[in-house]
Amino acid sequence: MSVGVTRGVALRGIAGHLVDIECHVGRGLPAFDISGLPDTALRQAPQRVRAACLSADVSLNSRQLTFNLSPASIPKHGTGFDLGIAVAALAACGELPVGAVRGIAHLAELGLDGRLRHVAGVLPAVLAAQRSGCAHVVVAPEDVVEARLVDGVRVSTATSLHGLVKAYRGAPRGLLPEAPETSSSTPAPADERRVDLADVSGQHEARAALMLAAAGGHHLLLNGPPGSGKTMLAERLVTILPPLTREQALETLAVRSLVGSMPSRGIDLVPPFVAPHHSASVAALVGGGSGAVLPGAVSQAHHGVLFLDEAAEFGGAVLQALRQPLESGQVVVARAREQVAYPARVQLVLAANPCPCGEGHGKGLLCRCRPTERRAYAARLSGPLLDRVDIQVQVPKVSLADLHEAPSDSSADVAERVVSARASQRRRWEMQGWQLNSQVPGPVLRRTPWRLPSATTAALDRALDLGQVTLRGYDRVLRLAWTSADLNGRGTPSATDVGLALMYRTQGAVAA
Known part of the structure; x- marks a missing residue:
């Protein structure tokens, strides 16, 4: 009996959790069981993995295989665990070096012919792997460019499971080679806007x-x-x-x-x-x-x-x-x-x-x-x-x-x-953790040192008393007034800025 372990990533939104894909090879009738809250697509992985391994000249049909996706309490979705399940099984069966695959995250779907296929969410998955300390991932060829966007992560690939097995067996000290450069991950030029x-x-x-x-x-x-x-x-x-x-x-x-x-x-x-x-x-x-x-x-x-x-x-x-x-x-x-x-x-x-x-x-x-x-x-x-x-x-x-x-x-x-107005806002609020006037809580603008003089806010105060604006609307008018002042190079809003903000607050309402 032996155990093979490799890694995958379970996504919850754009957050992810590094998952240990464990495979145990036992004695008994052939079986292929997956635990760890798999969804429907993941429960169908045995058929894809068995066929892909046959295409890689390795058979799992006579083995009793038990898989655990740990931590088992986190729901697992999608077909992106296929490659990790196949690699863990091959490591447990002695076809791949156990130590080489343990620390690598495998993120790809397997075709019945053994091909590595694209899966959605590669970028957030690689980001999650990097934040959890995993510095090496294997993805499908079409996902290499996406995975390379994350700094500090070694990206490897193969066209098929058969090719990946050969790469593992032939790699010095079990270290897979990096994927070849196929496209630039530098920022795309920002001047491609077609409208003005x-x-x-x-x-x-x-x-x-x-x-x-x-x-x-x-x-x-x-x-x-x-x-x-x-x-x-x-x-x-x-x-x-x-x-x-x-x-x-x-x-x-x-x-x-x-x-x-x-x-x-x-x-x-x-x-x-x-x-x-x-x-x-x-x-x-x-x-x-x-x-x-x-x-x-x-x-x-x-x-x-x-x-x-x-x-x-x-x-x-x-x-x-x-x-x-x-x-x-x-x-x-x-x-x-x-x-x-x-x-x-x-x-x-x-x-x-x-x-x-x-x-x-x-x-x-x-x-x-x-x-x-x-x-x-x-x-x-x-x-x-x-x-x-x-x-x-x-x-x-x-x-x-x-x-x-x-x-x-x-x-x-x-x-x-x-840009100039936003720079003024950043200098004003960055110590409090905000970047823009629209992000500043209303109570902050109504208290010292940001509270405006009553003569400046007289029109707004009157609108609040008359019920023409709510307290939320009052705060939003103040935020807009600060933005108007920033655009005009003023350090604090004037009565004109507050009046302009109040006018913009109500004039576009759909007429009854």
Whole structure:
């Protein structure tokens, strides 16, 4: 009797746990048992592993094999344990050196012909392995570029189980060779953006609101008739946001890895832009699903922009599900046996028409909607959701004069101002652990030394007394006022900054 041990990774969201894959070869009738809370896909591993081993000229059919995935209390999902199970079995049977495979994490699915195949979530799995002290992984050839994004980890690969067995047997001191360089893991160039803010004609107020949102990380509502440029403005928000840091890019790519939408090469430093269709379900927007819990659109937009076009057409339950992630910056999906957390620090951009026909604002004579229809349409964007949106702005139709104006500032010009404003915020708040004004808790801004003079906040105080803003809205106006001051190079907000923030707070609400 003998035991072979190697390693795999069990993912829970983008967090992972290093798992010991133990195989015991015993006496008795042939068997292939797996314990350790495997899911359906993992329970089907015996068929794939037996066929792959036969293709590698090694038979496991006459052995009594018992596998334990330790710690056994953590649920295990997916086919990424196939390779680790096969290697542990071959080590236990004496086909591979036991010491060589013990400290290596094997992350790949096995085909019936023994080929190593891609699995989702390689990047977060390798990150988890590195944080747990595992410095060597074996992945499928198509996952090498993704695994190489993690610094300090040796990456090996093979096209098939047969090739991996030969590599183990021929490696000096059992150390597998590193995978050959196939593509660069350096950051992809950030100048590949195909859109520019200069493309937008007119809309000076909306452009200013967009810059304010980018500078402080504030949520934004664009309300106006069809064809006024709401979608164009939203799509250009990422062009004025600062590039992601490497750490932020890896967090974003870890989420994308789970849903199979990794870039073809390199680390993408451009903030993600995710725009789900208005027919999306709650699970599609915030995460969920049967079996493995997958991240939704709000997590895929982590460190970027979540754009909900035609926001009033989304289901009420879908929009309400956004309230908690917008406050906490993460999504927690609860299941009977586990809770899965995904990051969700996003900038929300909503675009809505003023009424069902779209002509409700400005030229009211063109509106064909009954008052009851307009009130029902306005109610689709609930007060609690709009209370979390700092900037609400009207986007009127573009006039002929707007078309003949000289081009406005480009994305590069606006981005410079945004970077400068964010640098001011970082210097102010970094000792407290915040980066942006939108992340600062309201009580901090209402206490010394950040409390503004009563003369500066007089209009805001009056709005709170009259019930025109909630306490959450009061705090968000203060945050927006600090961002306005940062954009204009002022050390503290003036009454003008507070008044501007208060105006943006309420003017874009869908008309009843």
